[in-house]
Amino acid sequence: MTTQERTQVGIIGAGPAGLLLARLLRVHGIDSVILEARSRDYVEARIRAGVLEQGTVSLMEEAGVADRLHREGLVHDGVEITVAGRRFRVDFRELVGKTVTVYGQTEMTKDLIAARLAGDGPIVWEAADVALHGIDSEQPSLSYRLAGVDHTLVCDFIAGCDGFHGVSRPALPATKSRTFERTYPFGWLGILADVPPCSDELIYASHARGFSLASMRSPTRSRYYIQCALDERIEDWPDARVWDELELRLGSDPPPRITRGPSIEKSVAPLRSFVSTPMQHGRLFLAGDAAHIVPPTGAKGLNLAASDVHYLCRALIAHYEKRYDGLLAAYSDTALARVWKAERFSWWMTMLLHKLHPEESFEAQMQRAELDYLAGSRAAQTALAENYAGLPF
Ligand code: RFL
Ligand code: PHB
Numbered sequence: 001m002t003t004q005e006r007t008q009v010g011i012i013g014a015g016p017a018g019l020l021l022a023r024l025l026r027v028h029g030i031d032s033v034i035l036e037a038r039s040r041d042y043v044e045a046r047i048r049a050g051v052l053e054q055g056t057v058s059l060m061e062e063a064g065v066a067d068r069l070h071r072e073g074l075v076h077d078g079v080e081i082t083v084a085g086r087r088f089r090v091d092f093r094e095l096v097g098k099t100v101t102v103y104g105q106t107e108m109t110k111d112l113i114a115a116r117l118a119g120d121g122p123i124v125w126e127a128a129d130v131a132l133h134g135i136d137s138e139q140p141s142l143s144y145r146l147a148g149v150d151h152t153l154v155c156d157f158i159a160g161c162d163g164f165h166g167v168s169r170p171a172l173p174a175t176k177s178r179t180f181e182r183t184y185p186f187g188w189l190g191i192l193a194d195v196p197p198c199s200d201e202l203i204y205a206s207h208a209r210g211f212s213l214a215s216m217r218s219p220t221r222s223r224y225y226i227q228c229a230l231d232e233r234i235e236d237w238p239d240a241r242v243w244d245e246l247e248l249r250l251g252s253d254p255p256p257r258i259t260r261g262p263s264i265e266k267s268v269a270p271l272r273s274f275v276s277t278p279m280q281h282g283r284l285f286l287a288g289d290a291a292h293i294v295p296p297t298g299a300k301g302l303n304l305a306a307s308d309v310h311y312l313c314r315a316l317i318a319h320y321e322k323r324y325d326g327l328l329a330a331y332s333d334t335a336l337a338r339v340w341k342a343e344r345f346s347w348w349m350t351m352l353l354h355k356l357h358p359e360e361s362f363e364a365q366m367q368r369a370e371l372d373y374l375a376g377s378r379a380a381q382t383a384l385a386e387n388y389a390g391l392p393f
Pocket of ligand 1: 036
């Protein structure tokens with residue numbers, strides 16, 4: 001038996017891109033159905049990003065889901081950078097008049113799911129075998145299976161918000177798409193612990209033993225990362241070893257006040273830069289990690305998903321409210337112009353701060369010179385601040 005349903009926009013994926021798009025469309029009276037492969041518990045427990053640009057916060061406001069974000073989010077005016085034990089600060093507010101907000105992607109996801117389920121429309125959890133059909137036609141559709149029953153969802157448009165491993169990007173015709181990729185020869189080992197953060201702001205540290213980052217989720221929850229080998233085994237990193245390594249790499253004068261505690265999550269993630277162009281074909285539009293990946297060093301992944309959603313939503317509103325399709329036709333070019341700049345910034349931050357070259361090599365000297373330049377130049381710090389706090393969209 002096959003059940004057939006209809007909606008205006010069929011959205012694949014209940015990550016931040018899919019959920020934010022659905023919410024913004026609802027605000028403008030446009031219907032959608034979200035198909036999500038995983039369970040609600042799984043999606044709400046996933047630990048990921050933590051830093052929101054002002055533009056992302058504004059979109060959450062526009063979506064009417066920013067109350068808790070404003071209550072609990074931590075507004076940061078800048079970041080600290082430690083180079084071989086010497087610490088300096090980049091002041092976003094002073095240099096570019098902007099701030100960032102520390103609020104977990106997990107919390108943002110929970111807020112968006114709660115709003116959706118309060119009457120916005122369905123999220124089909126654990127939708128199996130989602131497949132796209134007729135993206136070149138005016139009536140594309142999505143098929144999926146739920147609890148053994150086959151369903152078809154007929155829509156006007158499909159939004160592929162299903163992340164890097166989803167089914168949307170492979171549905172673009174191979175002859176018309178092109179991908180660009182760079183992998184890095186290291187990963188990040190991350191831990192989450194219910195201990196107070198070691199500093200009021202994030203600390204990015206470049207050290208002879210490798211990069212590390214001190215971040216946070218709240219005044220009582222810390223998130224730390226260390227550069228590690230790609231094949232690193234979590235079993236080889238008991239908590240005590242992680243804390244010892246963080247103390248060495250984050251060490252500075254005065255030293256940060258690192259409070260140790262049991263980890264509540266520990267994982268290794270590879271670093272990757274990836275862009276698939278174009279981000280649309282026929283009636284299929286990709287947004288977020290489905291179309292591009294950045295290494296986490298610049299804290300851009302979630303924020304890029306948000307800016308894609310902004311452009312796509314604006315284009316769909318123009319279609320439904322004004323019967324104007326120019327913005328839809330330009331979606332990929334518009335989104336990619338911002339994506340490439342964020343790719344460049346994330347690649348640059350990654351290459352600047354990680355241990356990549358032998359100590360005595362020319363490349364290591366270039367890295368030191370660039371870090372020294374950043375530490376002492378207002379112009380260099382302004383460029384970092386402008387990109388980290390987020391280019392306009
Ligand atoms: P997501 O979050 O991957 O969501 C995609 C959703 O689609 C579902 N899905 C499917 N559903 C139906 N059918 C299928 N066939 C499906 N295949 C997949 C998935 O289950 C999932 O629910 O993509 P989205 O929405 O584009 O959001 C992107 C962000 O999640 C990502 O860019 C950020 O988390 C990246 N990132 C960071 N971004 C920042 O802006 N600031 C940060 O500080 C930051 N830190 C990070 C990060 C990512 C990390 N990891 C683990 C990759 C730190 C880490 C460690
Ligand atoms: C995080 O808190 O998870 C985080 C913060 C900044 C980054 C990456 C990750 O650059």
